[in-house]
Amino acid sequence: MQRRTLDFLFSLGGLALAGLLLVVGLVLTANANFANDYVRDQLSEQHISFTPADKLSAEEKQSKCLVEYAGKPLTTGKQAECYANDYIGLHLKSIAGGKTYADLGAPQSELKAKVAQAEQTNDPALADLQKELAAINGQRDTVFKGETLRGLLLTSYGFSEFGVKASQGALAMYLGAGLLLLLSIAGLLHAFRTPKSETFGAPEPDRTA
Secondary structure, three states: OOOHHHHHHHHHHHHHHHHHHHHHHHEEEEEEEHHHHHHHHHHHHOEEOOOOHOOOOOOOHHHHHHOOOOOOEEOHHHHHHHHHHHHHHHOOOHHHHHOOOOOOOHHHHHHHHHHHHHHHHHOOHHHHHHHHHHHHHHHHHHHHHHHHHHHHHHHOOOOOOHHHHHHHHHHHHHHHHHHHHHEEEEHHHHHHHHHOOOEOOOOOOOOOO
């Protein structure tokens, strides 16, 4: 096979592959933009803002991200992760001794049974049991709302991370396409400089003489 023909084939193949990588990069960029825009729009609609710096508690000030985002509206995935873990997560620990919604289910059921029995027997402790039940009902309701919001925010954060990975993948595709384009151009230039009669494997003529 002629060396010039081989150079053309490799160069054209490189150009085709560069074009494919470029298309993949554009698709990944579109997906990254969609993820970022979607997360921003959904979070902006919630009108959540971080606590201003001068109103942060001593515990909250120990969180670097709460201090960094203090007073800012919540619009990005990283901010959602911070708010979910460092703000909501922190305050959930102060409710019912850090027990979760599921943890509070058993004591709530026990108190309901005690209240029902006390009502049947006219137990003088009924009023106290009812207060305890009301307290745990309130705690479980608050924990449920907090855990739900925290889960939704972390879902938004996770979705935003897909956008970050897509952006990184797109950059890799663009770099690969650029490298192949340069190599293909170099191959074409070499092909035009190579005599038509030269075959693959034959030594190149000395053009310096």
